Amino acid sequence: MGLLEGLSFKRRLTAITTVAAGGGLFLACAAIATYEMMAYRDRLVQTLATEAQIVGSNAASAIVFEDPDSAAATLKALRAEPHIVSAALYKPSGVLFAAYTRDAAAAGEVLPRAPAGRLEGHEFMGGRLSLYRPVIVDGAAMGVVVLEADLVEMQGRLFRYAFILLAVLVAAMAVAQMTASRLHGTITEPVLSLVETAKVVSARRDYSVRAVARGRDELGLLVTAFNDMLDQIQERDVALQRARDDLEGQVAERTRNLEVEIVERKLLEEALRTKNVELEEQSRRVLEATRLKSEFLANMSHELRTPLNAIIGFAELMHDAKVGPISLAHKDCLQDILTSSRHLLQLINDVLDLSKVEAGKMEFRPEKVDLARLVGEVRDILRGLSAEKRIRMAVQIDPALGEVVLDPGKLKQVLYNFLSNALKFTPDGGGVAVRARGEGPDEFRLEVEDTGIGIRPEDLPRLFTEFQQLDASASKAYPGTGLGLALTKRMVEAQGGRIGVSSTPGQGSVFFAVLPRVALVQAAVAPPPRRPALRSGPTLLVIEDDSKERAWLVETLSAAGYAVEVASSGHEALERCAERTYDGITLDLLLPDMGGWEVLKAIRDGALNHATPAIVVTVVAEKGVGAGYAIHDFLPKPVRAEDLLASLDRAGLRPHSDRPVLVVDDDPQARRLMETTLQSIGYAWMEAASAEEGLRMAGRQPPAAVILDLSMPGMDGFEFLEHFRGMPAGRGTPVIVWTVRDLTVEDQGRLAQAAQAVVMKGGTERLLEELRTYVAPPPPGAPGVARGGS
């Protein structure tokens, strides 16, 4: 079938039909022809044998009588048989007896030869048939007849046969062709129609088309199968379509649901947004309210502190008999006023602190804290109370704790509250211990243990709540604000710590705070640089390398009321002299890095101190060497204090200033309080009711120091400081800020640069302490000089 591949089914069918029909016919014809040929040959042999027998019978006598002519005549009779080409009579000895040839021209040449020894038989040779028969006479072979016939007739027949065959074949082919065409109709047609249908189906994807079935034959079955297949496909399609429709339905349903959901969600979002806006508005209002509350509290504390300042201040003045002698009873009453007013002041401060820590506005300024020193300072503040009750205070700080970084002020407040509480509730002669140690890698524990009355377990929860005092008797003896522990708790928590207490009634309590070693809150501003150490009295530079000598000089001169700066080497001295003008210099001639004279020369060459009186203090006995340098005095070591001070006095450097202290405050009562206070001590003073006036006064008369209120109408204290520091009179003058203002970290930073001290109003005690540090008090008996400008 290899040949047929590639042909169309129709051609293939035609070819097969033709070949089958042609082949079959050909084989049949060939078989018939062959049979015909065989039969013909047999017949020919028969015929020829009969003729040979006849010839033999006729010629027998001739042979017997040796008559060749008669024999020849007999043979000639064969002329009637055209197919006999030649004939011969041989004697048994093989000698030719008589011969005949159909064509005379060929006589003698083509005579059949008698086969040697053979009497009967035939053979086809070269398109001729040779036949031998014996001539029997009386039962004895007397000779052999040989006839030779040509096969022309047979060949003619053969040709005819072939022609007929061909004709039949052609006819058969035609019939086959026709049959194939017919077959094409019945076989190819349905197949082609199937193909066509399949094409349509695949082209249109229309599975509803059906091929036409034309019978129950294989093709019919095929078509049926094909249609079945289409049925199934269509069914599947329908199922698919249904499924898809279902799916689409579901998708549509989902989509609808989603859309509904989206709409709902949008509505919800809208509602949320509205709510958010409302909440934001509310939160803004709350924040605003909180801000207003804080502001109100800050203002209120300011407003409350201002009159309290006068109350406390005047009570102090009267109590200390600064305004005239008072009786013990008066003093006692005044003490009560003072105690109550200070209590009130503390309350105001605590309330303000509490509101700040609640509003998250409390500012923390962490810095490295020397715990031992801090604990010592707090202990010192409370020493009076502990001494009064004979309470032992022990301090144990674990040396392994190392450094902590926290706001020292707030830490002090925490410790102060713990410690003052412990002292309050510990009976006379008891003991209180302050302990600090690490707690884990990041925290440390500060605890205060007392041997006090202890706290009942049911009271513990109330302990850190505002205005809850548990014990009446103790609070009677030592009234607290009722805010201390609550405030302490909030402050500790605001710094990321926690607070707690354990207590056994009758045995004592342990209050503790656990705080981070390093404050979690970052410093709002960098810790302010140290204030310039300004003093109003003459400032001396002590140039001395020996630490003991230096300490003695500083102590002696400070005690006498001078401001003292030190330089322990020539270079340091020159650096300092390049920065400011000193009122006087003491100079040791033996310095580690430079010669004393060399230092002096360099100081003189500088712009600022070329005329500063210098006192040489030295063991070097070479007075003469000083010649040529402007020195005020030459004091050999060891120097006596009187000599040194007398020498300074001769140089016109007197420690106390007769310049007035300038008080700038808009509160007349505060001014009057200061006036009375300063007068009682002997300071000269002048007062200004506004910052502008203060600046004018300072311009006319450089003050020894300024006591400055911050909150004033018009120009405030900060602006005053800015202007004042720009004036010649203001550059080196100490300023002590005395205020009721609640200072922010920023305020404190600004003041750290420009003011020497900040004292909260509430009496004059602390203020005077500070003032004495900067301005040496006048000798007793010196009259205060009022130079009030207003």
Next chain:
Amino acid sequence: MAGEPILVVDDNPANLKLLRMLLTGESYDVRTAGDAGEALAVLQEFTPRLILMDLQMPGMDGFELTRRLKADPATAGIRIVALTAYAMKGDEDRARAAGCDGYVAKPIDTRTLQGVVARYLAEGAAGSPP
């Protein structure tokens, strides 16, 4: 009316002292107590005609103490005048509900207190509650 016994109960020592000074100055026989417990102890041996009672005290407060005293026949006759820094409306009602006979708001007016005390004592003597 000199020598009339008066008890002052207040947890603030300065207030206590002030009241004592004021009343002693008027020649009353004044005792003081810093809390309810102390007051009850004083009342064991001292029967005042009038008690000036601070209401806000740690531990047992003035309301509770007043209720107890008024419930005890031995002390029910003592006139009790509330002293309080509570300055809200309704405080006086609460004080009276607790059994107080009168009400004086803190801070006290030292110039009028004596008059108020004298009036309550007089009313007490007359036997008609105000």
